[in-house]
Amino acid sequence: MTELILQALYSGILAGSSYALIALGLALVFGTMRIINLAHGEMVLVAAYMAYTLENAYGWNPLTAIPLAVIVACMLSVIVNFLVGRIRHDRELNSLILTFGLGIMLTNVSLMIWKADIRSTKSAWLQDAISFGSLYSMKSELLFFGVSLVLVGAVAWWLRASWYGRAVRAVSSNREAAKLMGINPQRTELVSFLVAGMLAGFAGVALYCNSVIQPSLGGALTVKAFIITVLAGMGSIVGVLIGALLIGIAEALTTTLASSALQDLTGMVLFLLVLFVMPNGLFGTKQHD
C-alpha cells in the first residue's frame, strides 16, 4: 500500500509539472490583461496535435515537433491578443465569450482535421519505463518534468530580472501607472501572450507524449489550468507550481485509491471546496470603492 501511494505521489508530481506550464500561461495573460483565455486549453491541444501530425505523417519523434508546436501556439496567442484588443465594450466579460467562441472553433477545426479518435504517441523510446528504486515512470514523463522545471524557472527569472518581465509585472499591478512610466501596455500584453503561447507549445507536446489527446479535451484543460491558478492565488509563480503539483498528486491518488474515472473530479471538488471554505481568501475580490 505504502508503495502504491509513493508511486502515486511520484506520478502525480511528474504529471503536475506539465499542468504548471498550462496554468502559468493562463495566469500570465490573466495578470497582464485581466482576461481569462477560455481557448487556452484548446491552444495546448492544437500544439499537441502538431506532435501527432509529425509523428504520424513522417514518423518523426514527437519531441522534434516542439519548435512547430511553439510557433503554432504563439500564432494562436497573437490571434487571441489581436481579437481581444479589438473588443470595445466591457472587455472583461466579452473577452470570455470571444475566447469561448475561439475555443469552439479550435475544437471543431481539430475535429475536422484529426477526427474524434483518441491519439497517443507510438514512440517506444518515450514510453520506455525508467525506475528509481521502486518508483516507475515513462522516460517522457521524467524528461518533461525536467523541461517544465527549467521553463517555470526561466519564466520566474524573466519576470524578475528582464526589462519586459518587469514591464509585465508593472502592467499587472497597475496598468495606468505603468503607462505613465513609459511602458506600452499593448506591447507588454502581446509579450505575455507570446510567453503563454511558448509554454502552451511545450505543454502540448508534453501532453501528447505523456498521455492521450482528443479534440474535446480542451475545455477540461482550461478548467484545470484555472483551478490551479485559483489554488495558487494570483501573481505567484511558486504558487502556480505548487498548485499544479497538488492537482497532479490529488489526481494520481484518486486513480490509485478509487478509480481513474474520478480523476478529473478531484481537482474540481478541491476547487469548489476552496470556494465554500475561503470565498474571499484566495481571490482577493473584496473591493474597496
Add this chain to the structure above:
Amino acid sequence: MLKLEAVTVRFGGLTAVNRVSLEVPPAGILGLVGPNGAGKTTLFNAVSGLVKPRSGSIQFGGHDISRWPQHRRARAGLGRTFQIPQPLAQLTVHENLVVAQRFGAGAVDEQKLDEILQLVGLAAKAHRDAATALSLSELKALEVAKALATRPQLLLLDEVLAGMESDSKRAFREMLQNVHERFRVGLLIIEHDIETISALCPRVVVLNFGEVIADGEPDAVFRDPRVIESYTGAVPA
C-alpha cells in the same frame, strides 16, 4: 443612535482609521472634518459596511452592526451618500428612488417619493435618466434623495457640497436643514467647508491620520492649534 467605540480599519500595513470613538445622538447632527486622507470616508465605509473594521464596535439603534451586510444596515435606518455620486445607472431619477424605497424602506409610497423629489429639487427631472441627464449638484441632490427614500434615521453625508458654487451651497445647506427637520433624521456630515459645518453642526469631530484630534463645538474646535496645524500641513509632534 450611532455609537463607534475604538474602531480601527487597516489596509495592509496602513492604518486608515485608528481607534476612533464617536457618538451621534438620535436626530442629532455631527460634523466630521479633517484634511484629505484623514480617514473620514474610510470611517463612513466602515459604518455603512463597505469595509470591515479590524477591531472596535459599531452600534446603531442599540445593535452591534459591525458584522451586518450593507443592505441590512440600510434597512435598519442607515442611509449614506457617496463623495463621487453613484446614481443607479440605467434607471431614471424616479426609479432610483423606487428601488431605494422598495428595498430600503420595505414598500413604495409614491406620495412620499414626490415629497422627497420636491424637497431636493428634482421633481422636474423625475423621469430623466439618472446617470446622464443630471448636473453635478443635481447628482448630489439625488444622492441625498436616494438615501432619504430608504427612510433613514441617520444620514451619512460625504462631501455633498464639494465642487458647488457658493449660491448653490447655501441652497443645498438650507435643503439639508429642511430634510433634518422634516424627517427628524440625524446627520453625520463630512465637509471641508468650515462655514457649512459651523452653520449646520452643533458639534464637530476632527480626524487626522486616522485619529480623533479634537471634539467639541465648531467655534472652539476650529481655534484649536492642533486642528489648524493639521490643516496647514505641519506634522503633529
Add this chain to the structure above:
Amino acid sequence: MTRRTLATGMLLVALYVGVPLLFGGDLYLMSNIVAALTIAGIALSWALLGNLGGMVSFGHAAFVGVGAYVSALCVMKLGVPVFAAIALGGIGAAMASILIAPALRLRGPYFALAILAYAHIFKIVATEWKSLTNGSGGLSSIPRFPQWLGFDFGSKTGSYFIVLSLVLAFAAIYNLVRRSHYGLALRAMHDSEAATRVVGVNSLLLKGWMLLLSAFMAGVMGAFNAHYINFLEPDYAFGAPWTTLPIVAAIFGGYRTIIGPVIGALVVYLVDQLIFKSLIPSGHQVILGALLIGMILWSPGGMLPPLTRFFNRRAHAEA
C-alpha cells in the same frame, strides 16, 4: 394598447394554428423546429441570468442535464406522471444550482470559470453513478408525453405545442421579473453594485434568485427534451452543445432583449442544422464559434438592435 393586443393575438394564432397547419406534415422540419425552440428556452434562461443577474454562464449544460435526468428517473423509477416530472426536473436543476451559489460572490471571470468547472463535475457524476443513471449505457425508453383529452402530446405537433408553451411562459416570466422592482434593482446592480447595496438591496440574494430561476428554466427544457427524444446518456445530456448553442443564440439575437434569444435560437439552430450540417458534417460548429467572435467584435448587443435601427431609419426616410 388594443392594437398591441390584436397583434399578440394574431401572433399566437399563427404560432398555435398556422405553424402546425403549414409544416405539421413535414416531420423533419417539425422536429428541427421543436429542437430550435428547446434551445430558445435555454437561451432565454441563459439571457435572464446574463442580463438581469449580470453573470455569464458557461455551465448551463449542467442544469439541462440535471433536469433531464431528474425528470426521466422520476417517471421511470417512481412512476410520477410525465408533466409533473418535468416540473420536478426544473426543481431538481434549481436545487443543483444552490451548490454553485457560493460562486455568486465571485466577479466576472471567476464565476464563469467556476460554473464551467461545475458543469464538468455533473457530467462525471452522472457517468459514474451507475446504480442511478446506468452510467454511460444511458437510459432508453424514457416515457413519452401522454395522450390527453384525445390529443397525442407525444406526436411531433403535440411536442411542438408543449415546447412552444414553455418558451412563451418563460418569456412571460422573464418579462414580469424584468418589469418588477426586483428587475429595477437588478438593472441598477449592473453598473453600481455598491450604491445599490447601500440603499438596502441584498444583491447576493437577488442574484441567487436569478440563478435559481435560470437553472429551473434550463432544467425544465432538459426534462422536456428527455421525454421528447426518449433517450439519455451523460455525454449527451450534459454535452457542451447545451451550453454553446444557447450562448450563440442569445448573443446573436441580443441577450439584453427577451425576443432576441428566441429569434436567435430559431435562426442559428435551423441554419446550423439545415445548411451548415449538410455542408460540413463533422465540425460544423466551427461556424458558430466564428459567429460568436464576429458578434462580440462588431455587434455585442446582438443583431436585433442594429436591424431595428436600420428598418426604423428606412421607415423614417420613406415617410
